[in-house]
Amino acid sequence: MSIATIVGLLVSVGLVIGSIMLSTDNYLLFLHLASFAMVVGGTLGATFISYEPRYVILSLKLVMKILYAPEIGRDMLKAEVGRLIRWAYAVQKNGPVALEAESKKAVRSDKFLKFGVDCVISGYTGDEVREIMGNFVENTYGRNMAPVNIMKDMAASAPAFGMVGTLVGLIIMLDNMGGDPSELGKGLAVAMLTTLYGVLFSRVLFMPAASKMAQRESILRFRNYIVVEGLVLLAEKKSPRYIQDRLNGFLDPSIHFNIDKMKR
Numbered sequence: 001m002s003i004a005t006i007v008g009l010l011v012s013v014g015l016v017i018g019s020i021m022l023s024t025d026n027y028l029l030f031l032h033l034a035s036f037a038m039v040v041g042g043t044l045g046a047t048f049i050s051y052e053p054r055y056v057i058l059s060l061k062l063v064m065k066i067l068y069a070p071e072i073g074r075d076m077l078k079a080e081v082g083r084l085i086r087w088a089y090a091v092q093k094n095g096p097v098a099l100e101a102e103s104k105k106a107v108r109s110d111k112f113l114k115f116g117v118d119c120v121i122s123g124y125t126g127d128e129v130r131e132i133m134g135n136f137v138e139n140t141y142g143r144n145m146a147p148v149n150i151m152k153d154m155a156a157s158a159p160a161f162g163m164v165g166t167l168v169g170l171i172i173m174l175d176n177m178g179g180d181p182s183e184l185g186k187g188l189a190v191a192m193l194t195t196l197y198g199v200l201f202s203r204v205l206f207m208p209a210a211s212k213m214a215q216r217e218s219i220l221r222f223r224n225y226i227v228v229e230g231l232v233l234l235a236e237k238k239s240p241r242y243i244q245d246r247l248n249g250f251l252d253p254s255i256h257f258n259i260d261k262m263k264r
Contacts, residue, residue: 162198
């Protein structure tokens, strides 16, 4: 689980609830089904109109995934460098064909890595591997950013539907001004609460989720470019130490890989 994400969500929601509890004893005043339905229903409806359903559903699934720890961290980036160096020793000893046996376990669940290794085994030059895999990285990144853009649109739509609810509430309130004064409160509640719900969904859920999803995709792209550079160097039959120094240039100095401490 991503502890920071969960704590941030609980703190932000908790502060809002706590502020309400300190301000009034009538907590149920802030629970209004019509306002909730107007904001959530309107936002989802507009999103399904704007995008293909499968991308919208994927975006909503990814919102739940931000609660889990990211797959790629600093230690994994260092481990990727170490793995590529081990492969370099195998290639140095037995040629590119040795890469197939060395990488069989690693590429089993990683289609990106499998495709890159296949390019090297096929005998492509370093420049050809860089071109092919560079296209792979950017196209994958572009596809994966589609849910991020959807979430950003949802963040923009939620306050807009909050304003729609505000207008609806004001119309109801004005319509009742010549009648029972007690009915004015219902219209005013819809007017205010839909704006509140719209802003909360936008700034507490949709926009933070979009930012975290975008950050994780950027980290994945960064990892993929490290792998691409390593595969290019393997295709060019560079020495393991050269590969170490070249790939360490991608990493923070505190996690540089040290080939002299490596178990072979």
